[in-house]
Amino acid sequence: MNTTGQPFIKMHGLGNDFVILDSRTHALALTPDRVRAVADRHTGIGCDQLIVIEPARNAVSDAWMTIYNPDGSQSGACGNATRCVAWLLMQESGADKVVIETVAGLLDAERRGPLLVAVDMGPARLDWRDIPLAQAVDTLHLPISTGALVDPVGVSMGNPHAVFFVDDVEALDLAALGPVLEHHALFPERANIEIAQVLAPGRIRMRVWERGAGITRACGSGACAVAVAAARRGLMGRAAEVVLDGGTLAIEWLADNHVLMTGPVATSFAGRLDSSLLP
Numbered sequence: 674m675n676t677t678g679q680p681f682i683k684m685h686g687l688g689n690d691f692v693i694l695d696s697r698t699h700a701l702a703l704t705p706d707r708v709r710a711v712a713d714r715h716t717g718i719g720c721d722q723l724i725v726i727e728p729a730r731n732a733v734s735d736a737w738m739t740i741y742n743p744d745g746s747q748s749g750a751c752g753n754a755t756r757c758v759a760w761l762l763m764q765e766s767g768a769d770k771v772v773i774e775t776v777a778g779l780l781d782a783e784r785r786g787p788l789l790v791a792v793d794m795g796p797a798r799l800d801w802r803d804i805p806l807a808q809a810v811d812t813l814h815l816p817i818s819t820g821a822l823v824d825p826v827g828v829s830m831g832n833p834h835a836v837f838f839v840d841d842v843e844a845l846d847l848a849a850l851g852p853v854l855e856h857h858a859l860f861p862e863r864a865n866i867e868i869a870q871v872l873a874p875g876r877i878r879m880r881v882w883e884r885g886a887g888i889t890r891a892c893g894s895g896a897c898a899v900a901v902a903a904a905r906r907g908l909m910g911r912a913a914e915v916v917l918d919g920g921t922l923a924i925e926w927l928a929d930n931h932v933l934m935t936g937p938v939a940t941s942f943a944g945r946l947d948s949s950l951l952p
């Protein structure tokens with residue numbers, strides 16, 4: 674039995690799964706190669722994102738969170754992991770509120786039930802420079818298309834998203850279209866690609882191709898981007914139930930431009946990393 678390796682906890686939000694490492698008391702020698710090794714579902718632990726909890730960097734936050742994709746790249750936002758980390762920190766302290774900081778800013782989170790967490794994901798950023806895009810265009814109508822996917826909305830939730838509205842999300846080959854759009858020249862930092870279908874007033878179905886990860890069962894920041902995009906296009910109001918492959922998130926685009934996301938968290942198992950993965 675491995676009793677000396679770095680401890681980890683495996684959690685997920687709606688099937689979007691994470692290996693979570695705690696480096697608040699000691700530094701971890703993570704490199705892109707090591708992130709890829711841990712995230713590998715055949716030879717590592719396997720996850721959609723590797724998350725590192727680090728010491729708080731200012732007086733108002735409880736911890737810093739670094740987000741790695743399985744290709745070794747970093748992201749500024751991960752909604753589902755923010756709920757999971759918030760839950761871990763609230764379990765640890767007994768508090769019902771916590772503030773988590775990422776490169777994108779401070780995120781307020783609070784307990785809404787035994788395994789239910791709400792996170793203020795911060796402001797929706799809608800300027801082309803913030804997404805970022807390679808050129809000055811109207812983010813309500815990005816001038817790109819691939820196959821049946823045309824005319825997306827650009828949104829940054831601290832990470833870049835392009836939201837395509839379609840008649841039937843199930844009918845599209847997202848595995849083929851996603852990587853082409855993720856790497857489109859309009860997105861200098863690549864993009865997360867969402868396809869979305871309005872089911873009813875206030876209810877929207879989405880599927881996601883995540884930057885650096887591929888198709889996942891859920892993407893919290895993507896659900897926020899979809900709700901914001903739908904409201905901007907006048908397809909619904911500012912509150913939405915977003916139905917992902919792994920379940921449903923409640924999203925509200927608040928009057929102050931912040932986006933509130935509420936959804937479940939779950940713990941799968943805990944263990945220690947083999948030293949071949951992280952010496």
Ligand SMILES: N[C@@H](CCC[C@H](N)C(=O)O)C(=O)O
Nearest residue numbers: 748751752753832892893894
């Ligand atoms: N699963 C996440 C998003 C993770 C980061 C994303 N792939 C990116 O590169 O921006 C979520 O729940 O938001």
